[in-house]
Each structure stands twice: as C-alpha cells, then as structure tokens.
Amino acid sequence: MRYDRREARIRAMQILYAHEISGEPIQDVTASVLEDFQDHETLYKFTEKLVYLVATKRQEFDEYITPLLSNWELKRTALLDKILIRIAMCEVLYFEDIPPKVSINEVLEIAKLYSTANSSKFINGILDAFLTRMKEAGKIIKSGRGLIDPSSR
Numbered sequence: 001m002r003y004d005r006r007e008a009r010i011r012a013m014q015i016l017y018a019h020e021i022s023g024e025p026i027q028d029v030t031a032s033v034l035e036d037f038q039d040h041e042t043l044y045k046f047t048e049k050l051v052y053l054v055a056t057k058r059q060e061f062d063e064y065i066t067p068l069l070s071n072w073e074l075k076r077t078a079l080l081d082k083i084l085i086r087i088a089m090c091e092v093l094y095f096e097d098i099p100p101k102v103s104i105n106e107v108l109e110i111a112k113l114y115s116t117a118n119s120s121k122f123i124n125g126i127l128d129a130f131l132t133r134m135k136e137a138g139k140i141i142k143s144g145r146g147l148i149d150p151s152s153r
Helices: 005-022 026-033 041-056 058-068 079-094 100-114 119-136
Strands: none
Touching (some): 005 026, 005 079, 005 100, 041 058, 079 119
16 A cells, blocks of 8 residues: 555545545544554545545535536535535645645546546536635745745735
8 A cells, every 4th residue: 555645545435535425433443444554644634634624624524626517516516526615625725835736736636537528517617716716815825835925815
C-alpha cells in the first residue's frame, strides 16, 4: 500500500461517504478506515483534519456549491461528487500549504477512479467557478509556493 496525500484524500472520501450513508458517528468511521494509518502520523493527522473540517463546514461548502449549479439541484448531485467538491473547497479555503490547483487536480483524479465518466468534468466546472469567485471576493490569495497571505483572511 502506498501512503501519500492522494491516499489520504481517498480515505477522507471513504469516511465521509460511509458516514453519510450509514449515519454512523464520524469518529467511529474515521477510526475504522484509518486503522492502518496509525503508523503514518502526518498522513493520519492530515486525513483527520480534512474529514472533520469537511464534516463541520458542510453547510458552508453546500452554500458555495448551490449557486454554481446551473439548471441542477444540490440534492440531485451524486453524493460522491458532492463529497469530492467539498474536499477540494476545504483544502482551498483551510489548508494554507496546498495550492488550489493541486487540490482541484487531486479530486479530479480521484473522481476518475471512483465516480462516473462525466463526474470529473462536472466537478472541474464547479471548482473552477468556485475558485474564480473566491479570488474575486478576496477570500483566497495564494502566491509564491501556494501559501495564503494571512492578512487576506
């Protein structure tokens, strides 16, 4: 098994999906899915932070997604696609060390592996519009090596 941030994102997606489908407490699902991540402290913490931020800020992310859906409704969007969009939004807004394009490209690659044939195009459209809006609103300023300017928050 290869342990890297992509694997961590995949695990985060699995945790969030299992939590939504089963209704099991997120702590229990996280512990179960990350059981073999225990020896990889950095990746474990990254995954855990991503999962809990996505879960606690879900409404915020859905409020960003909804106006970007043209002639579509959030409730009709595939659950896996929503989760991947939320993961990318979370990284863009709350992970200062990850450039936005990296976050977007990572979820697109995961979508190609786990979702439908058209999902990556759909997700890319939503995230591209989101990134544009966030930059225009001054909510995201990443420069240099992708770091957010702390004064912009």
